Amino acid sequence: MRTFIYIATDSSPLRGYNRSIRVYELINNKPEYLGCDEKIRTASYRGDKAVACQIVADAYGVIMAPGGYDFEAPGIDMIDV
Numbered sequence: 001m002r003t004f005i006y007i008a009t010d011s012s013p014l015r016g017y018n019r020s021i022r023v024y025e026l027i028n029n030k031p032e033y034l035g036c037d038e039k040i041r042t043a044s045y046r047g048d049k050a051v052a053c054q055i056v057a058d059a060y061g062v063i064m065a066p067g068g069y070d071f072e073a074p075g076i077d078m079i080d081v
Contacts, residue, residue, distance in 0.1 A: 004079070
């Protein structure tokens with residue numbers, strides 16, 4: 001099983017955006033940085049988990065389930081911190 005954690009903050013360093021999400025993969029019980037999305041406008045986004053899942057899908061080529069809120073493959077765990 002692969003485990004990822006994601007952290008959502010209510011700010012972004014980029015002008016015009018007001019949320020950012022960072023994703024880490026747990027490897028040997030230590031978080032390893034995977035990626036982030038700092039271009040989020042909360043007026044039009046699918047939610048924190050959907051954005052975090054998209055970051056993992058882009059990094060590893062994992063297929064997203066219809067709707068984009070989870071993965072089709074079992075054995076991937078997303079944890080909100």
